[in-house]
Amino acid sequence: MLIRKMELEDIDAVVAMEHELFTSPWSKEDLVYEITKNAFSTILVLEIEKEIVGYIGMWNLGDQTQITTLGVAKKHQGHGYSKVLMNKCIEISSYLGYDNINLEVRVSNQRAINLYQSCGFKIVAVRKDYYQDTHEDAYLMIKEMEEKSCH
Incomplete structure (x- = not known):
């Protein structure tokens, strides 16, 4: 198992997973921008x-990390890879001395909410009509950095 920074040659595999997993996937152009132009962005891939x-995207902004995307291919789900990626994000945020990590998640995505709660995230607000594709609300979840890993 290897976690490394995403490279341009990884984009097609990540885009395919985005389309497999999400109703509003990131495009190839979005991901190219994130890894070549956005100085705040880091996207890591998990390789076996x-x-x-799997992969996790994050923006490192000032004193916090914002998780922008997280996905594990359907055929590889259920093996704890999301927690591995979350723990790497927590490790990086801790190393950078950040106060917290935040993310938005669909209110209907109970599986993801359970994962985030097991990593110490708490629901702090509802973002109404957050998702453009379905107009679904999102929870804003924040993890304060006292806890250093997922359970």
Whole structure:
């Protein structure tokens, strides 16, 4: 198992996972921008035997990390890879001395909400009509950096 920074040649695999997993996926152009032009952005991929099985995107802004995307290919779900990626994000945020990590998640995505809560995130607000594709609300979840890993 290897976690490394996403490179341009990884984009097609990540875009395919985005389309497999999400109703409002990131485009190839979005991801190219994130890894080549956005100085605040880091996207990591999780690789097993040279296959990308998951990824996490984050923006490191001032005193906090914002998780922008997280995905694990459907055929690789249920093996704890999301927690591995979350723990890497927490490790990086801790190393940078950040106060918290935040993210938005669909209110209907109970599986993701459970994952984030197991990592110490708390629901702090509802963002009404957040998702453009379905007009679904999102929870804003924040993790204060006292806890250093997911359970």
